[in-house]
Amino acid sequence: MRSVWVGSYGSTSVLEMREMPVPEPGAAEVRIRVKVAGINYADIMQRLGLYPNGPKAPFPAGFEVAGVVDQVGSEVTEWHVGDEVMAFCQGGYSDYVISQPYQIMPKPEQLSWHQAAAVPCQYLTAYHALLTLGQLKAGQTVLVQAAAGGLGTLIIQIARNVGAISIGTASTAEKCALIRELGCPYPVQYTQADFRDVVKSVTRGQGCELVIETVGGNVFDRSLKCLRSRGMLVTLGIASAEVPQISAVSLLANNWIVAGMHLMGYVTDRSAMAHAMRDLHTWLLDGKLEIIARHAFPLEEAARAHDFISGRQSVGKVVLHVAD
Ligand SMILES: NC(=O)c1ccc[n+]([C@@H]2O[C@H](COP(=O)([O-])OP(=O)(O)OC[C@H]3O[C@@H](n4cnc5c(N)ncnc54)[C@H](OP(=O)(O)O)[C@@H]3O)[C@@H](O)[C@H]2O)c1
Structure with missing residues (x-):
């Protein structure tokens, strides 16, 4: 599969496309076929080596995706193959990612794939x-x-x-x-x-x-x-x-x-997360929340997307389109 890596800390020239094996989920893990990878300012700070306790280079870039559950480990009961989801993960700028069940949320049907990638972070x-x-x-x-x-x-x-x-x-x-x-x-x-x-x-x-x-x-x-x-x-x-x-x-x-x-520090707080997701669904149903997601780059253009954000050209969410 394709996966964008930060080869060493630095400018966008350090982003490199690597060919990696499709990861196998462990017994308590879920594999997601990525449709859209969210880009966050944190990705830029991690690439620059400025993120507190950030990953040591080289590392796979990105930590947020929207996609479809593709395989589940034998101990996973809450997610099933074919579920449309949004999730935290490691190495989100990839064709497939592994997530833990608690890091995954169902994708609201009102959201496009591009918009859904803005929800986790x-x-x-x-x-x-x-x-x-x-x-x-x-x-x-x-x-x-x-x-x-x-x-x-x-x-x-x-x-x-x-x-x-x-x-x-x-x-x-x-x-x-x-x-x-x-x-x-x-x-x-x-x-x-x-x-x-x-x-x-x-x-x-x-x-x-x-x-x-x-x-x-x-x-x-x-x-x-x-x-x-x-x-x-x-x-x-x-x-x-x-x-x-x-x-x-x-x-x-x-x-x-x-x-x-x-x-x-909030993602494992079940009560706070339940409130956040309840209000998200209510606001989406009532037309009171619009996720602005106008900027989509192909996975191969992750570097251009990072420069676009750092150059203050973006409004709302910026995403990488991974698969239809
Ligand atoms: N603590 C957390 O858990 C957490 C989670 C998510 C995001 N964040 C933080 O929240 C901030 C926003 O994140 P985001 O992903 O939504 O990014 P973003 O706001 O979509 O993009 C960054 C924006 O910041 C403004 N900006 C101000 N000073 C800047 C500078 N020196 N260089 C570049 N941009 C500058 C620019 O807007 P103008 O053109 O209007 O100045 C730019 O468009 C980031 O600092 C991010 O690290 C923190």
């Missing part, structure tokens, strides 16, 4: 950051960095669905128009305006209850100052690769909460 992160950890409530205000991205477009819609008010940042007027359509009443084109001024005016000087931060560097520092007393900043990523430093004194003096979140 981006939908679940958006949900748990806003609701499981952030406890966002109707009427509260949330500041969302990189709001037109794969994660951001879902955060904006979930915030709207629970009756919260979002302030979302993006680099271009087109990206701002998209997030407005998705329910963000206050898009901020950060190349033209300072999001701190918008937060000040929308919250009448009080600051936000919640900030979702994914950029790092001075965006983190400026975002922190957008919190109200007892507000929470959730740090999810460092797209700029500039690791911020926090002063403990500024936290205690302002009553600010800073929380880190990594999705894998």
Whole structure:
């Protein structure tokens, strides 16, 4: 089978297509025939060797797929050959992957294969950051960095669905128009305006209850100052690769909460996962959640797809098309 590997850490030139044997599932494992592999910003950080506790090169790229169950181990009872699924895995940029039963979710019929590939990582992160950890409530205000991205477009819609008010940042007027359509009443084109001024005016000087931060560097520092007393900043990523430093004194003096979140710490929480999947199905049925998945590259063009995301050209989800 085909499998895209990170041969060594570095630019997209380190991505190489390898011919590998089709993997055999163990007794408690499931094999999936991949239709679409999701690309996440984490894939880029792993390729660069900047991901905390990331895989050591060489390693197979990607960790998220949508596809069809193709073989199940003898101890697996919850999944069957032919099930249409979305899943976490290792080496998602491949024709076949192995997953553990708890890492697999049924694909909602309302979603295309391309959209389904956004659920494991981006939908679940958006949900748990806003609701499981952030406890966002109707009427509260949330500041969302990189709001037109794969994660951001879902955060904006979930915030709207629970009756919260979002302030979302993006680099271009087109990206701002998209997030407005998705329910963000206050898009901020950060190349033209300072999001701190918008937060000040929308919250009448009080600051936000919640900030979702994914950029790092001075965006983190400026975002922190957008919190109200007892507000929470959730740090999810460092797209700029500039690791911020926090002063403990500024936290205690302002009553600010800073929380880190990594999705894998939530995937084994059965109750939180059940809530996330229940709300996903309800919102899809009610037409209240649109997964933006406009950018699909062939598996062979994984390098071009990574450059597309790093170059900030994407909106919503970017995927690799593996098989029809
Ligand atoms: N902790 C977790 O479990 C978890 C899970 C999922 C994602 N994340 C994190 O969430 C963030 C978003 O992930 P995603 O996969 O949805 O990616 P994405 O948002 O679709 O793409 C990245 C976007 O980030 C913005 N950006 C800001 N500074 C950037 C920089 N220096 N270089 C490149 N882009 C920059 C760009 O939007 P503009 O053009 O509008 O600036 C770009 O389009 C990433 O930091 C990722 O690591 C964390």
